[in-house]
Amino acid sequence: xxxxxxxxxxxxxxxxxxxxxxxxxxxxxxxxxxxxxxxxxxxxxxxxxxxxxxxxxxxxxxxxxxxxxxxxxxxxxxxxxxxxxxxxxxxxxxxxxxxxxxxxxxxxxxxxxxxxxxxxxxxxxxxxxxxxxxxxxxxxxxxxxxxxxxxxxxxxxxxxxxxxxxxxxxxxxxxxxxxxxxxxxxxxxxxxxxxxxxxxxxxxxxxxxxxxxxxxxxxx
Amino acid sequence: xxxxxxxxxxxxxxxxxxxxxxxxxxxxxxxxxxxxxxxxxxxxxxxxxxxxxxxxxxxxxxxxxxxxxxxxxxxxxxxxxxxxxxxxxxxxxxxxxxxxxxxxxxxxxxxxxxxxxxxxxxxxxxxxxxxxxxxxxxxxxxxxxxxxxxxxxxxxxxxxxxxxxxxxxxxxxxxxxxxxxxxxxxxxxxxxxxxxxxxxxxxxxxxxxxxxxxxxxxxxxxx
Numbered sequence: 001x002x003x004x005x006x007x008x009x010x011x012x013x014x015x016x017x018x019x020x021x022x023x024x025x026x027x028x029x030x031x032x033x034x035x036x037x038x039x040x041x042x043x044x045x046x047x048x049x050x051x052x053x054x055x056x057x058x059x060x061x062x063x064x065x066x067x068x069x070x071x072x073x074x075x076x077x078x079x080x081x082x083x084x085x086x087x088x089x090x091x092x093x094x095x096x097x098x099x100x101x102x103x104x105x106x107x108x109x110x111x112x113x114x115x116x117x118x119x120x121x122x123x124x125x126x127x128x129x130x131x132x133x134x135x136x137x138x139x140x141x142x143x144x145x146x147x148x149x150x151x152x153x154x155x156x157x158x159x160x161x162x163x164x165x166x167x168x169x170x171x172x173x174x175x176x177x178x179x180x181x182x183x184x185x186x187x188x189x190x191x192x193x194x195x196x197x198x199x200x201x202x203x204x205x206x207x208x209x210x211x212x213x214x215x216x217x218x219x220x
Numbered sequence: 221x222x223x224x225x226x227x228x229x230x231x232x233x234x235x236x237x238x239x240x241x242x243x244x245x246x247x248x249x250x251x252x253x254x255x256x257x258x259x260x261x262x263x264x265x266x267x268x269x270x271x272x273x274x275x276x277x278x279x280x281x282x283x284x285x286x287x288x289x290x291x292x293x294x295x296x297x298x299x300x301x302x303x304x305x306x307x308x309x310x311x312x313x314x315x316x317x318x319x320x321x322x323x324x325x326x327x328x329x330x331x332x333x334x335x336x337x338x339x340x341x342x343x344x345x346x347x348x349x350x351x352x353x354x355x356x357x358x359x360x361x362x363x364x365x366x367x368x369x370x371x372x373x374x375x376x377x378x379x380x381x382x383x384x385x386x387x388x389x390x391x392x393x394x395x396x397x398x399x400x401x402x403x404x405x406x407x408x409x410x411x412x413x414x415x416x417x418x419x420x421x422x423x424x425x426x427x428x429x430x431x432x433x434x435x436x437x438x439x440x441x442x443x
Contacts, residue, residue: 060300062443083306092297094304098237099230110226111305137237153301 009072011036011161011187012057018065019052019210026052027210030066034203036160039188041201045219049210050191051091054163057189058088070161084112087159087186089167093150097139101130101149104138105156112157124152129178143170151179161187195219223307227315232322234292241288242326245281249331252277253338264341271402274335275395279362279388281331285323286366287383289316290374299374303441313367313437321363328355340406347405350414354405357422358398364429365390371440390429397421 012034019027027049034040042050055061057070059079068075073082088094095104102121109117125134128148138146147170154162162183167190168176190197198204198215206213235241256265256273265273293299302312332351336344366387373382401418405411 058304060303060443080306083304086304088300088304090297090300092300094297094301096230096234096292096298097296098234098292103230103233107226107230108301108305111223111302111307113222113306 009036010034010069011038011071012040012189013069014066015068016066017053017056017063017068019049019056019061020064025210027056027207028065029211030205030207031212032203032205034187034189036187037185038202039190039200040203040205041197042189042191042205042207043193043195043198043215043218044191044207044213045193047209048207050207051165052210053207054088054090054165054189054191057161058086058090058163059083060088084157085160086163087154087157087161088163088165089147089150089154090165091169093138093146094153095138095146095149098137100135100137101125101141101145101152102134104149105153108153109156114157120156124156124182125149127178127182128152129175144172144175147171148175148179151182155182159186162189164188164190166191166193223305223311224314224318227302227311228318231315231319235319235323238292240291241285241323244288245285245323245327246330248284249277249281249327250334252280253331253335257338260339265339266344266406266408268399268403270340270344270406271399273339274332274402275358275399277335278328278331278358279391279395281327282324282362282366282391283384283387285320285327286370286387287380289320289367289370290379294374309438309441310434312441313371313433316371317363317367317433320367321359324359324362328359344406344411347411350405350411351402353414353419354398354401354422357419357426358394360426361394361422361429362391364426364433365394368429368433368437368440371437375440393425394422397425 010033015031017027017030018025030053042053044050052061056063056068059075059082062076070082071085075082102125105121105125106117109121114120125131128151130145130148130152133141133145138149141149151167164183195215204215206215206218208218369383369387369390373379376382397418401415404413404415
């Protein structure tokens with residue numbers, strides 16, 4: 001299902017990326033390259049532009065300046081091709097609260113044209129420890145269960161690039177350990193408030209007020 | 221096509237589970253007919269008055285449904301999940317419009333008999349075949365334009381205000397054509413022939429708004 005990432009093509013390439021909300025710049029001058037299989041950790045205080053960066057990479061927001069490409073697909077022009085190869089866990093669960101976990105995942109599996117959707121959904125639900133509650137509607141889940149189901153949704157189509165906006169939020173240590181294998185073995189972009197997450201990264205980006213910033217003094 | 225099927229299944233399942241749109245539209249219609257029944261101080265109405273009462277009520281009821289169309293998608297970022305999928309975004313429109321058409325049909329299955337009961341005499345029974353044709357054509361137009369308006373409004377904070385402000389003027393041609401087409405069916409002396417001219421107007425509206433919505437809906441959902 002997953003395409004073989006080409007080593008010659010960077011998984012993510014940004015040059016002078018800009019994004020504004022009205023007149024307010026949310027991202028400016030972001031330039032970086034992430035190779036296939038690498039992990040980029042984006043650190044920064046609240047409002048630094050971390051989530052905006054992820055939403056641009058997820059094709060949900062258009063860049064207003066500079067260039068951005070994911071797996072060689074220029075955004076936003078080739079967003080459609082990139083979407084097949086991206087998984088995104090955002091602040092919101094992106095799940096319908098009146099559908100069950102299984103129904104939500106089946107919907108996304110069918111939209112992503114996953115082969116044998118029922119079997120794949122059962123597999124990822126098992127992997128995140130949600131098999132027993134899969135038939136219950138999402139609004140009955142705890143926040144941790146919602147987050148686990150959101151992770152399952154993001155990896156359903158076996159994406160090469162995972163965009164994870166504070167993926168451990170709402171997860172206890174056991175649950176974090178449970179979902180970790182699903183997130184491994186892919187190019188990952190992870191936003192975090194925790195500077196110790198930089199230890200696990202191949203590439204680290206500090207952001208402050210939308211601009212790249214050295215890690216020293218990032219939270220000052 | 222498989223995306224439309226999956227999305228339509230989701231729409232119908234959500235409505236069956238929450239019962240938010242159809243009961244609201246249906247109850248609104250019945251209450252409005254009851255209000256008209258007492259406000260007009262007549263046991264039965266006929267002709268253009270009966271036609272107007274029916275279509276104005278169905279129009280306002282459809283606005284309730286239009287307002288609810290994207291509510292579940294705006295909760296918990298569910299719409300973002302759909303936008304991340306590698307599908308033609310017109311599939312979202314088509315699935316919503318078909319679901320809305322289903323809701324309107326369900327509404328009318330209850331509302332039209334209630335209208336007959338509360339405001340029309342039993343003699344109006346011979347109007348039913350013609351009325352069904354008008355309802356089908358009008359429903360297509362309401363679903364086509366209503367889904368487009370709902371899609372536009374869902375991108376804004378003032379959705380509840382924008383839907384009637386945009387939807388009512390856009391649907392005016394449907395209501396005019398449907399009322400004109402229906403009035404002869406409710407004539408005092410029994411149902412007269414269906415006016416083909418107004419049916420053609422309804423059909424043209426359906427075609428124009430259907431094509432327009434397919435052309436612009438993708439653009440509406442863009443950031």
